[in-house]
Amino acid sequence: MKLTPKAAMLAAIEEGKKGSGFVSPNPLVGCVILDRDYNFLAKGYHARLGELHAETHALKSVTDTSRLKGAHMYVTLEPCAHEGRQPSCAKTLATLPLKSVTYGLPDPNPKVSGRGVEILRAAGLEVVRFAELQNELEELAEIFLMNMREGRPFVSVKVASSLDGQVALADGSSQWITSEASRGHVQSLRGFHDAVLTGAGTFHGDNPRLNSRDSRFADKRLPVILLDPDGSCVAALPGSALLQVRPAADVFLVTKPGVKVLSGVTHIELSMRDGEFDLRALVSLLPAYGVHSVFVEAGATTVSAFLRQRLCDRLYVFMAPKILGKGLGWTSALQIPSLEQAVRLENLRVEPLGEDFLFTGRTIFSTRTLPKSLG
Amino acid sequence: MKLTPKAAMLAAIEEGKKGSGFVSPNPLVGCVILDRDYNFLAKGYHARLGELHAETHALKSVTDTSRLKGAHMYVTLEPCAHEGRQPSCAKTLATLPLKSVTYGLPDPNPKVSGRGVEILRAAGLEVVRFAELQNELEELAEIFLMNMREGRPFVSVKVASSLDGQVALADGSSQWITSEASRGHVQSLRGFHDAVLTGAGTFHGDNPRLNSRDSRFADKRLPVILLDPDGSCVAALPGSALLQVRPAADVFLVTKPGVKVLSGVTHIELSMRDGEFDLRALVSLLPAYGVHSVFVEAGATTVSAFLRQRLCDRLYVFMAPKILGKGLGWTSALQIPSLEQAVRLENLRVEPLGEDFLFTGRTIFSTRTLPKSLG
Numbered sequence: 001m002k003l004t005p006k007a008a009m010l011a012a013i014e015e016g017k018k019g020s021g022f023v024s025p026n027p028l029v030g031c032v033i034l035d036r037d038y039n040f041l042a043k044g045y046h047a048r049l050g051e052l053h054a055e056t057h058a059l060k061s062v063t064d065t066s067r068l069k070g071a072h073m074y075v076t077l078e079p080c081a082h083e084g085r086q087p088s089c090a091k092t093l094a095t096l097p098l099k100s101v102t103y104g105l106p107d108p109n110p111k112v113s114g115r116g117v118e119i120l121r122a123a124g125l126e127v128v129r130f131a132e133l134q135n136e137l138e139e140l141a142e143i144f145l146m147n148m149r150e151g152r153p154f155v156s157v158k159v160a161s162s163l164d165g166q167v168a169l170a171d172g173s174s175q176w177i178t179s180e181a182s183r184g185h186v187q188s189l190r191g192f193h194d195a196v197l198t199g200a201g202t203f204h205g206d207n208p209r210l211n212s213r214d215s216r217f218a219d220k221r222l223p224v225i226l227l228d229p230d231g232s233c234v235a236a237l238p239g240s241a242l243l244q245v246r247p248a249a250d251v252f253l254v255t256k257p258g259v260k261v262l263s264g265v266t267h268i269e270l271s272m273r274d275g276e277f278d279l280r281a282l283v284s285l286l287p288a289y290g291v292h293s294v295f296v297e298a299g300a301t302t303v304s305a306f307l308r309q310r311l312c313d314r315l316y317v318f319m320a321p322k323i324l325g326k327g328l329g330w331t332s333a334l335q336i337p338s339l340e341q342a343v344r345l346e347n348l349r350v351e352p353l354g355e356d357f358l359f360t361g362r363t364i365f366s367t368r369t370l371p372k373s374l375g
Numbered sequence: 376m377k378l379t380p381k382a383a384m385l386a387a388i389e390e391g392k393k394g395s396g397f398v399s400p401n402p403l404v405g406c407v408i409l410d411r412d413y414n415f416l417a418k419g420y421h422a423r424l425g426e427l428h429a430e431t432h433a434l435k436s437v438t439d440t441s442r443l444k445g446a447h448m449y450v451t452l453e454p455c456a457h458e459g460r461q462p463s464c465a466k467t468l469a470t471l472p473l474k475s476v477t478y479g480l481p482d483p484n485p486k487v488s489g490r491g492v493e494i495l496r497a498a499g500l501e502v503v504r505f506a507e508l509q510n511e512l513e514e515l516a517e518i519f520l521m522n523m524r525e526g527r528p529f530v531s532v533k534v535a536s537s538l539d540g541q542v543a544l545a546d547g548s549s550q551w552i553t554s555e556a557s558r559g560h561v562q563s564l565r566g567f568h569d570a571v572l573t574g575a576g577t578f579h580g581d582n583p584r585l586n587s588r589d590s591r592f593a594d595k596r597l598p599v600i601l602l603d604p605d606g607s608c609v610a611a612l613p614g615s616a617l618l619q620v621r622p623a624a625d626v627f628l629v630t631k632p633g634v635k636v637l638s639g640v641t642h643i644e645l646s647m648r649d650g651e652f653d654l655r656a657l658v659s660l661l662p663a664y665g666v667h668s669v670f671v672e673a674g675a676t677t678v679s680a681f682l683r684q685r686l687c688d689r690l691y692v693f694m695a696p697k698i699l700g701k702g703l704g705w706t707s708a709l710q711i712p713s714l715e716q717a718v719r720l721e722n723l724r725v726e727p728l729g730e731d732f733l734f735t736g737r738t739i740f741s742t743r744t745l746p747k748s749l750g
Contacts, residue, residue: 161539161540162540162717163540163692163720163734164536164540164704164705164706165536165537165538165539165540165541165704166540166704166706169711169712169713169714170710173713173714175714176714177714304700307698307700317538321719321720321721321723321736322717322718322719322720323682323690323706323709323711323717323718323719323720324706324711324714324717325679325682325706325709325710325711325718326704326706326707326708326709326710327710327711329539329540329541329701329704330539331539331541331698331699331700331701332701333701334698334700334701335545335700335701335702336544336698336699336700336702337544338544338548339544339548339550339551339552339699342537342697342698342699343697343698343700344696344697344698345538345696345697345698346696348696348730348732350725350727350732352725355723357723357725357734359538359732361696
């Protein structure tokens with residue numbers, strides 16, 4: 001089957017997604033190889049940290065290597081130039097009789113950026129930066145790009161609300177607002193990240209496990225970051241669902257300095273400002289624990305705090321086809337002083353999930369800091 | 376081009392929609408005719424009250440009438456049996472050499488229901504009630520079906536909100552939350568209904584015209600029903616935008632009994648209950664004014680009142696890709712006592728409109744009355 005370059009790059013993006021949750025801190029990368037006549041030849045992806053890169057994964061499945069002569073490779077990210085756990089992809093490709101390599105994004109890693117292209121060009125290959133699908137390519141690599149560009153973990157915030165923006169009724173009841181299909185998707189999203197973050201309110205109210213019941217992630221370590229300024233969760237932690245499904249060290253308990261915690265849990269002491277943690281300071285500590293992406297799954301107070309501190313890179317809103325009236329809105333602790341300062345969503349997509357709809361988009365903040373309250 | 380029965384019925388539904396806003400109190404009806412070999416032959420729709428019905432509109436475009444021999448007709452509603460402004464369609468069809476007539480829904484009008492089928496069968500035609508697309512067929516005819524089944528106007532409620540369910544900021548600012556594409560679509564929706572309804576708050580705050588700037592409806596009479604219990608709008612009405620674009624008689628001013636109003640406007644006096652109009656009593660008065668469908672375009676108080684009184688048949692939520700924080704939610708005056716009593720939306724569809732999304736669905740209420748307030 002012949003493929004256009006765009007179809008090949010789209011297929012490479014789909015390949016890349018298959019590594020979600022397994023490659024941190026590497027990027028998700030996918031690759032498609034077409035033969036000299038643009039017939040499909042092979043595809044591959046970076047499946048797991050320390051294992052083959054997408055290009056070599058795709059090459060491995062080519063049994064008749066004579067078909068690589070004059071072939072065209074499409075890869076979502078510039079092939080790497082440096083030797084790490086794996087040999088340099090650019091150097092490997094330079095030894096092959098490929099005609100062209102088309103890549104989606106330049107590598108933002110200063111160790112690699114542009115060097116992969118140089119190696120390939122020096123070997124006589126045509127190297128093309130793909131001009132289309134930039135949003136899709138950025139989205140595939142968004143965790144890695146944020147890690148590289150801003151030197152901090154990528155933060156996703158999840159909300160499950162009614163059509164009128166409520167996460168609970170006035171009396172606090174909130175179980176099962178969204179459907180089973182939505183809740184199943186949340187299980188996968190947890191696994192796509194390095195850690196899940198929640199607040200003391202959710203811990204006390206729901207006693208959640210916050211692991212991933214997506215079978216792909218059955219063996220994945222998934223720490224929970226629990227925001228608990230005053231240590232209110234300490235007494236209940238030993239019997240909690242959180243500790244039933246993970247070792248104590250994988251509960252990162254974030255408290256004010258001087259709070260006594262349970263031995264065994266990972267204790268992060270952080271000073272507060274205006275009664276709130278500095279969440280940017282918090283996430284800057286996480287890479288030391290191997291956490292390069294965080295999935296925030298919490299109540300309105302914590303969600304609003306992340307929005308107010310403009311620390312939300314991607315928003316996932318699971319919206320149920322229900323109207324709940326005046327209850328608890330998911331932004332009830334956020335106030336926006338003017339319409340120009342509204343938080344916007346870019347590249348917003350909406351997809352049906354059972355009877356619900358999932359909105360997801362990149363969050364764009366105005367440059368001004370949002371006040372905690374106007375009241 | 377050959378069409379399957381389903382494709383023919385879908386095309387008939389699309390035809391029927393073309394009459395939106397022009398056929399009240401008749402139903403929207405579309406029709407497709409395939410020849411004996413199921414090739415497309417003709418299509419038509421009921422375009423305007425008093426003009427041809429869909430079946431005869433389609434038949435009129437068949438120039439080579441010999442192709443009607445053995446032909447198959449697909450029509451969204453049972454052909455009418457009674458003679459009104461137009462001759463009975465069933466009797467007309469009975470004289471033609473058609474092989475079959477497939478109809479989408481039985482006519483809910485007791486004067487017609489089943490009689491059209493009888494006339495056709497008596498004439499030897501195969502008559503088939505179509506088994507699929509029932510939701511789409513019901514939606515096409517929803518205004519007429521409500522008029523017939525419940526003897527009251529169909530009520531659509533429109534909301535323009537942010538992703539977090541807010542229609543305004545805390546300070547009340549709300550202009551242009553949604554995009555130009557959404558606002559353009561609202562112009563068409565107004566024209567699809569017999570009247571627009573709003574509240575005194577919107578009148579005072581926005582001085583709206585509430586006509587349809589969709590050019591198809593340039594000549595359409597579109598009364599406005601203004602809920603103004605205390606007559607607070609009376610003084611401002613003469614210079615208002617409402618009266619610039621319509622005759623005074625097409626402003627239906629709804630007040631408590633005994634309020635003095637402007638001469639010339641249509642005055643509807645209605646008693647209140649718990650500080651609120653009985654909206655079911657109000658809409659029951661409207662057919663006498665030629666109003667069989669109402670488009671509610673108002674603030675949170677009026678929208679919440681319609682929801683609380685369970686008088687909302689279809690909801691249109693235009694959702695902008697923005698987060699506004701704690702402001703004014705569109706259901707801020709509605710309280711739901713338990714999750715089981717949440718208002719649900721059925722056959723909810725979402726479609727992109729510029730950068731916004733339009734949610735629309737049929738509203739389903741729990742059987743229990745919703746309280747005005749729990750507080």
